Amino acid sequence: MVYVCGAKVYPVGRHYDKSVVDMALEVSGPLVRECGEPEAIVFATYLSPFQEDFDNHAQLFAEYLGTDAEVYTVASGDGSGGAAISLGEKLVKAGYKRVLVVGSDKTNDFHSKHAVEQLTTLIAPYERYYGTTYSSVHALAARLYMKRFNLSREELSQWAVVMHSNAIDVPHAQLRFPVKIEKVCSSNVISEPLRLLDAHPFSDGAAAVMLTSESSPVELRTASASSKLTVANRDLTFMDSTYKAMKKLGVDGVDAVEVHDAFSIAGLIALESLGLAERGKAIELLNERPKEINPSGGLKARGHPIGATGVYQVAEGFSAITEGLGRLGKVSSFLTHSTNLMGASTYLTYLKEV
């Protein structure tokens, strides 16, 4: 059995005064003092090598943490955080008593057009040299989904409205203000049909989770799978890897879920790929159970510090089970969904009250 004995998050936002290692230390120091020294560290980050012109974060982090634990960097695009949790679980299963999983990343050290360009490194070379962006991949998915399932622009905007209201009561969330449908529908176009308020904000942040083999209040289990990275060769209206990972996980119902909604459309597709809603019907689920879907506000409103996001989700699940999270309150089971480029691969984590 693998348990979570503690978790810490850094407020998501713009942190010009903090480096990726600084933020990782701010959350990990207190966590290690609370739970004990880890035997291994799994460090997740993706954009920081581009942002900081430095690519040995985990090693410097371990030095400053003052530990001789073995240390690994894990990257799986914007799903790096979920991948790190998944590997951390396996290290505990392999016999380690405590494994520290930390995700820390940045997108704000440069003007946002640099982050837009850096995020194109997620896309396969033969598809990205034209200027294909992270947002345009989601935009193509939105076009296909909206046409196939007759989803209106107003319905799609509902995603942002719910995410923003969920984030209001979450202290570490980046966008803690309400938005109205009209505002989403009239915000600037990023990549048609997606608009600014369909998109994740640019975020800096760090989150840490301590996994352990010793009995603790929250039990953790992961399941992952991969599918196609190339955009041309997949069904963009469904996340195949998510569907496969969910089958492996074998969980029927959950009290709440955090899905990887880098853009509104990805949130809807994720809910359907997880089997929580029928295809084309995720919008109904969102309207029926708004508090249980991305109670943190999701990537949309809590924010999306790319490689760290998956670790935030698990830390939020831990909070939801131990003390309550935002307007969701306290629950006894929680599912997190982290993906690399809109479902090229999926890392699921299931948390349960012991």
Added chain:
Amino acid sequence: MDISPARIWREKPFSYRLEVLECPKCKRRYVGNVEECPKCGAKLERKRLPRKGRVIAWTKVVQVPEFAEDFAPLYIGLIELEDGSRVVAKLVDVVEPSDGMEVEAVLRRVRVDGQTGLIEYALCFRPIL
């Protein structure tokens, strides 16, 4: 962004000629320069995809990466070629694309290296004249 001459050179078969690698045994396709099918081990064959197709979905990209600022806004299309295979590519010479629009491949400049002035070309798609 620095453009690597080596990368442009090795990507030429696809970016200039739409050549993919196809496994004669299991029919899997790859874009790149590997010798054997990673799945079944058969020797891969080069195959040229048709240069005509139709637009399945498209987007007008306003928030573009820095290297593409001179081309903004960009039109990116998901295109189904005549043999049913699909590619993602830039749409050029269009004012307003439409679903089902018939397009053909045309070689265009896609990126210029700010430091060395190296120019990268690739096949884009334009409406059939």
